[in-house]
Amino acid sequence: MASFIIEGGHLLQGEITPxxxxxxxxxxxxxxxxxxxxxxxxxxxxIRDVNNLIQLLKDIGVKVTHIAQGAYTFQADALxxxxxxxxxxxxxxxxxxxxxxxxxxxxxxxxKAIVAKPGGDKIGRRRxxxxxxxxxxxxxxxxxxxxxxxYEIAAKQLRGTYMLLDEASVTGTANIVMxxxxxxxxxxxxxxxxxxxLQQLCTxxxxxxxxxSGIGSNLLTIKGVKQLHGASHKIxxxxxxxxxxxxxxxxCGDGIRIKDVSVKDLGIIPDAFRKLGVKIKVEGDDLYIPRxxxxxxxxxxxxxxxxxxxxxxxxxxPDLLSVLIVVATxxxxxxxxxxxxxxxxxxxxxxxxxxxAQIILCDPHRAVVVGHDRKITLRGGxxxxxxxxxxxxxxxxxxxxxxxxxxxxxxxxxxxxxHIEDRLNALGAIIKRG
Numbered sequence: 001m002a003s004f005i006i007e008g009g010h011l012l013q014g015e016i017t018p019x020x021x022x023x024x025x026x027x028x029x030x031x032x033x034x035x036x037x038x039x040x041x042x043x044x045x046x047i048r049d050v051n052n053l054i055q056l057l058k059d060i061g062v063k064v065t066h067i068a069q070g071a072y073t074f075q076a077d078a079l080x081x082x083x084x085x086x087x088x089x090x091x092x093x094x095x096x097x098x099x100x101x102x103x104x105x106x107x108x109x110x111x112k113a114i115v116a117k118p119g120g121d122k123i124g125r126r127r128x129x130x131x132x133x134x135x136x137x138x139x140x141x142x143x144x145x146x147x148x149x150x151y152e153i154a155a156k157q158l159r160g161t162y163m164l165l166d167e168a169s170v171t172g173t174a175n176i177v178m179x180x181x182x183x184x185x186x187x188x189x190x191x192x193x194x195x196x197x198l199q200q201l202c203t204x205x206x207x208x209x210x211x212x213s214g215i216g217s218n219l220l221t222i223k224g225v226k227q228l229h230g231a232s233h234k235i236x237x238x239x240x241x242x243x244x245x246x247x248x249x250x251x252c253g254d255g256i257r258i259k260d261v262s263v264k265d266l267g268i269i270p271d272a273f274r275k276l277g278v279k280i281k282v283e284g285d286d287l288y289i290p291r292x293x294x295x296x297x298x299x300x301x302x303x304x305x306x307x308x309x310x311x312x313x314x315x316x317x318p319d320l321l322s323v324l325i326v327v328a329t330x331x332x333x334x335x336x337x338x339x340x341x342x343x344x345x346x347x348x349x350x351x352x353x354x355x356x357a358q359i360i361l362c363d364p365h366r367a368v369v370v371g372h373d374r375k376i377t378l379r380g381g382x383x384x385x386x387x388x389x390x391x392x393x394x395x396x397x398x399x400x401x402x403x404x405x406x407x408x409x410x411x412x413x414x415x416x417x418x419h420i421e422d423r424l425n426a427l428g429a430i431i432k433r434g
Contacts, residue, residue, distance in 0.1 A: 001408055003408045005432045006406075011428065013427060014257070014427045014428070018258065020238060021200075036075070039230050040073045042232070046418045101171055104175035108180075113153050116150045131171070133166065140154060163176075168313075170193040177192075185224055186223050187221070237261050241416075242258055250278045251399070260286065262285065273324070277294075277298065299333075318341045319389050321339050330378075337366065339367075343365060345389075347364070382406045383405070388412050395407060
């Protein structure tokens with residue numbers, strides 16, 4: 001188990017560029033399974049989850065060519081059907097949550113897929129009902145395979161239909177859309193997720209020959225086609241990494257420019273930090289965060305305590321609540337955080353409390369942070385990263401803290417952040433991998 005050793009208290013300065021979006025990469029890479037022709041994808045992040053998915057595609061017979069930094073060509077013209085039904089494939093899928101998005105493309109193109117419970121963050125229940133209810137609506141059937149803890153999902157011909165999703169699941173919507181592109185007739189998906197990742201996936205599929213309308217809304221219409229062809233695609237900057245860097249700059253920055261962020265695709269992320277008093281300047285497609293000697297949490301118009309809660313897009317992404325909580329520990333004022341989607345994601349605040357933060361964990365979904373206004377500095381300590389986003393939040397806390405900190409289980413951080421210690425050390429941090 002690898003660790004980060006962080007010498008806290010150093011002000012960071014300079015420029016940093018976000019990697020390609022992790023969540024988009026997992027979706028569009030799986031979409032390459034829908035055609036026999038080559039698909040080129042640029043700006044793929046060099047992170048553990050994405051690299052594991054690329055290896056998994058290689059294992060099932062996809063020809064993967066690394067053509068430049070962050071750029072790959074995928075050609076799924078000779079899939080190994082025997083391997084797709086093997087125990088080795090099932091075990092690989094169980095270790096990688098992103099593998100669940102292979103089910104839709106495989107079901108659409110091959111007529112069946114083997115389903116295993118995928119791995120991922122330990123942040124509470126992450127049910128897959130939305131995916132499978134959607135597949136069933138399209139006409140797929142589930143069968144338990146005797147002697148194995150897996151299911152086969154199969155359909156001779158998927159058929160378009162109307163469906164109302166039980167929740168606006170991003171991965172669920174992506175999976176259903178990828179399955180529906182080959183369904184006979186028209187599929188209408190209401191209460192669809194509409195995150196930029198999903199918009200990007202639909203744009204790629206249309207460039208491959210799909211007929212998807214309503215992109216960017218919660219009502220998608222997919223007219224089935226018989227086949228897709230090759231295309232080229234560039235992944236957006238990772239908005240979660242952009243938000244993480246805003247939080248880092250607020251806590252321990254002395255003037256940081258975050259370059260090429262695709263401002264139009266950030267939604268309300270900058271405004272969420274502004275509600276905590278963080279000053280952010282938009283300069284072209286860059287964000288500049290000056291040194292924040294003090295920042296004061298806003299109140300609602302009626303004077304009541306500010307509440308920040310996650311919500312489906314265009315609401316606040318749950319992936320940034322952990323970073324926002326850390327930023328709030330040094331603000332002036334108090335704020336209530338309401339994490340609605342995952343009941344275990346706030347448990348990492350115990351580690352912040354050990355570092356000297358004033359946080360009241362009300363229940364698994366709500367926490368109140370009383371800011372120190374920089375009058376009390378967090379102190380270094382030893383901690384472990386429970387998931388990707390808590391991991392980066394703890395790293396930010398450690399960089400701002402007095403003394404030396406150690407973060408164990410940084411494999412979780414590596415799943416979502418590319419060469420993070422090298423990039424932060426270039427700004428003036430002192431982080432060593434142990």
